[in-house]
Amino acid sequence: MPLEADILAAYPAELQIPARQVASALAASVAASPRVLVVLDDDPTGTQSVSDLPVLTRWEVEDFTWAFTQGKAAVYVLTNTRSLDPAEAAARNEEIVRNALAAAHAGATDGEAAVRLGFVSRSDSTLRGHFPLEPDVIAATVAAESGEETDGVVIVPAFPDAGRVTIGGIHYMRGTGNDAGQLTPVAETEFAKDATFGFANSEMAKYVEEKSQGRFAADSVIVLDLNIIRAGAAGNGDAGDPDVSAKAIADAIEPATASTPIVADIVTENDLRALALGLEEAEHRGKKLLYRVGPPFVRARIGQEIRSELSGEEAYAGNVPSEAGGLIVVGSHVGVTTRQLKVLTDQHSAARIVEIDVEKLLGDGADTYLDETVDAVVEALHSGDVIVHTSRLLIKTDDPAESLRIARTVSAAVVAVVNRTLKTFPPRFVIAKGGITSSDVAAHGLEIRHAIVRGPMLPGIVSLWEPVDGPAKGIPYIVFAGNVGDDESLAQVTRKLSNTF
Numbered sequence: 376m377p378l379e380a381d382i383l384a385a386y387p388a389e390l391q392i393p394a395r396q397v398a399s400a401l402a403a404s405v406a407a408s409p410r411v412l413v414v415l416d417d418d419p420t421g422t423q424s425v426s427d428l429p430v431l432t433r434w435e436v437e438d439f440t441w442a443f444t445q446g447k448a449a450v451y452v453l454t455n456t457r458s459l460d461p462a463e464a465a466a467r468n469e470e471i472v473r474n475a476l477a478a479a480h481a482g483a484t485d486g487e488a489a490v491r492l493g494f495v496s497r498s499d500s501t502l503r504g505h506f507p508l509e510p511d512v513i514a515a516t517v518a519a520e521s522g523e524e525t526d527g528v529v530i531v532p533a534f535p536d537a538g539r540v541t542i543g544g545i546h547y548m549r550g551t552g553n554d555a556g557q558l559t560p561v562a563e564t565e566f567a568k569d570a571t572f573g574f575a576n577s578e579m580a581k582y583v584e585e586k587s588q589g590r591f592a593a594d595s596v597i598v599l600d601l602n603i604i605r606a607g608a609a610g611n612g613d614a615g616d617p618d619v620s621a622k623a624i625a626d627a628i629e630p631a632t633a634s635t636p637i638v639a640d641i642v643t644e645n646d647l648r649a650l651a652l653g654l655e656e657a658e659h660r661g662k663k664l665l666y667r668v669g670p671p672f673v674r675a676r677i678g679q680e681i682r683s684e685l686s687g688e689e690a691y692a693g694n695v696p697s698e699a700g701g702l703i704v705v706g707s708h709v710g711v712t713t714r715q716l717k718v719l720t721d722q723h724s725a726a727r728i729v730e731i732d733v734e735k736l737l738g739d740g741a742d743t744y745l746d747e748t749v750d751a752v753v754e755a756l757h758s759g760d761v762i763v764h765t766s767r768l769l770i771k772t773d774d775p776a777e778s779l780r781i782a783r784t785v786s787a788a789v790v791a792v793v794n795r796t797l798k799t800f801p802p803r804f805v806i807a808k809g810g811i812t813s814s815d816v817a818a819h820g821l822e823i824r825h826a827i828v829r830g831p832m833l834p835g836i837v838s839l840w841e842p843v844d845g846p847a848k849g850i851p852y853i854v855f856a857g858n859v860g861d862d863e864s865l866a867q868v869t870r871k872l873s874n875t876f
Contacts, residue, residue: 376557379549382542383642386601387608390615392648398678400655401448410491412449413439413475414673415468415513417457417504418810419817420856421497423838424536424671425449426682426830430840432818434471439478441825443490448677451497451828455814457504457572458786460779464505465512468496472516493666495676499810500534500669501566501858502546502574507587507636510667514634517665526663527597527631529654530579533641534669536835537859540642544598545578551861565710566858570778579638591636599639599653603627604646617652624653628662637664647675671835682830685839687871690804690832694849700726700756701873702802703865704816705764706789707809707857715808715865716764722866725875727755729763736788737781745788749795756800759875763792786815793820797846804872806853808865813854821847832868836860 404410414421422430429442430451442450452471456464472494479490494513498504507528514525533541538549539561547558560577561567567574576582580596607619628637639650654676658664666672674681703726705716720728729751735744748763755761765785772778793816796802805821807813817823822845829839836859840852853868870876 376550376554376559378556379540379542379558380556382558386542387605389643389645390605390608390617390620390649392617392645392652394648394675394678394680396617396678397648397651397675400652401678404655404659405491408491410493411443411447412493412495412673412677413471414449414451414495414497415454415471415509416451416497417454417499417509419453419813419854420810420838420859421670421673422451422828422840422854423831423836423856423859424674425679425828428828430826430828431824433824434474436474436478436481438824439475440481443478448679449495449673453814453818455811455818456509457499458779458782458811458814460776461505461508465508468509468512469516472513473520476517476520495666495668495673497668497670497673498532500532500537500539501548501561501564502532502582503566503569503572506667507583507591510634510665513665523663525634525665527628527635527637528665528667530583530636530638531641531647531650531666531668531672533639533647534671535641535643536671539669541579541638541640542642543600543640544580544638546582547577570772571775583636583638595635597627597631597635597637599624599627599637599650601640601642601646604640604649607649617649620649621652621656624650625656625660628653628657628664629660631662634665644671644675644681647671651676651678681835684834685830685832689829690839690851690872696874697801697803697850698874699800699803700759700761700875701804701806701869702752702756702793702796703760703762703806703808703869704789704793704812705762705808706786706812709857711860711862712808712857714862715860716762718862719866719869720762723760723762723869723873723876726760726762727758729755729761731763731765731785731788731792733766733785736784741788745791749792749799752792752796753800756796756802760869760873761802763789765789782811786811790815790820794822797821801846801850803874804851804853805847806855806865806868806872808855809857813856817852817854821845821850821852823847823852826852832871833860833864837864837868
């Protein structure tokens with residue numbers, strides 16, 4: 376495996392760009408007409424890098440109207456499309472874009488939108504998801520509704536906080552522990568073997584060609600490598616000139632037309648901010664862009680500071696915590712989640728563990744089994760925290776559609792346990808581990824329609840939502856991606872919130 380330091384030695388040093396510089400550039404461009412980024416998040420973990428932004432789990436016009444009145448630079452919409460088949464994912468993307476545009480035009484008197492919208496297709500930093508389907512549908516819907524054609528689709532999967540970086544057009548995962556400092560091409564990791572969204576290429580241009588089935592040839596992809604991103608870098612400790620980088624990025628994007636794929640090297644937050652300035656310049660010149668990105672892109676694009684992690688006291692600010700135990704729901708099956716679950720159960724001896732047996736869910740007597748599971752969870756919450764997890768044996772098939780059906784059955788059972796528990800004996804807090812799990816628990820288990828992302832529980836990787844309506848109002852909800860954090864992370868978050876750990 377290559378060493379990150381060795382690869383980076385061939386490129387300029389990063390520029391030093393404060394978030395306020397991006398925010399200032401953005402403010403100048405939206406002074407005459409407000410702009411909001413609508414982030415179609417294919418699972419809710421995309422919120423882990425941002426703070427104080429509205430989140431929707433429903434997308435009627437009135438939901439967007441509520442979100443736009445919050446006066447924020449971006450709004451997240453939980454599409455949960457990573458759990459849907461392609462046709463369903465396409466239909467959902469189209470509906471969301473149509474409704475967002477309708478809400479943006481509501482009340483306009485001169486034919487112009489009251490709010491200008493940009494669209495972000497937020498997906499996985501390990502390249503799993505419906506690509507290029509989702510940006511294709513967004514572009515087609517925007518064109519159909521407004522007549523505006525998309526020039527380029529900017530693809531930025533990097534998530535440095537979680538160890539995902541792109542260098543020389545190749546997407547990598549950083550090693551941890553004994554492998555610290557080493558980089559593994561993402562196609563050589565477990566994520567590339569995903570039953571539904573597997574892939575063979577770590578070089579982003581070739582990944583685009585693979586996933587588009589040749590519609591976009593690798594050599595047609597515009598690659599913004601670190602030489603371009605850091606074009607304004609200077610030596611001798613100088614912070615460099617971000618305007619030089621912005622111009623270089625915009626110049627490189629200039630040839631884009633008809634949804635040309637554009638991939639960007641990213642290693643640090645400063646790289647993301649340099650890219651944000653370049654994209655702002657490209658759009659100022661008239662380029663129409665969509666974004667297909669990992670979690671931290673939006674934070675940098677809107678010039679938001681990195682929010683420090685929330686304390687336990689901040690997590691409950693404005694609400695009186697219940698004396699009940701907390702509910703930790705684990706659905707993800709990736710290796711890091713299983714290790715985190717083991718550390719939590721080893722350290723939190725006071726917690727009751729309730730395992731949902733997937734084989735029983737798929738067999739006869741599933742309803743009775745669910746009743747027994749809910750009863751066990753409610754009883755245990757009276758005396759402390761409860762860890763609910765699905766059995767660790769992952770039932771896989773060679774049929775992607777059948778894999779999705781099994782995943783949905785399991786998710787529906789988890790949702791039912793959470794929802795029935797909430798309405799019987801509300802927990803002190805809820806942590807959901809895993810992307811699809813988090814989305815289903817939010818929208819259906821806790822019946823959250825509108826929420827505010829308050830910030831991260833761990834730096835940049837675990838998000839706390841405050842539900843503003845529904846039966847979970849006032850209960851901290853923690854969205855915890857399956858593929859982030861170290862072995863101790865789940866225990867660390869639980870310890871902050873628990874009154875028995």
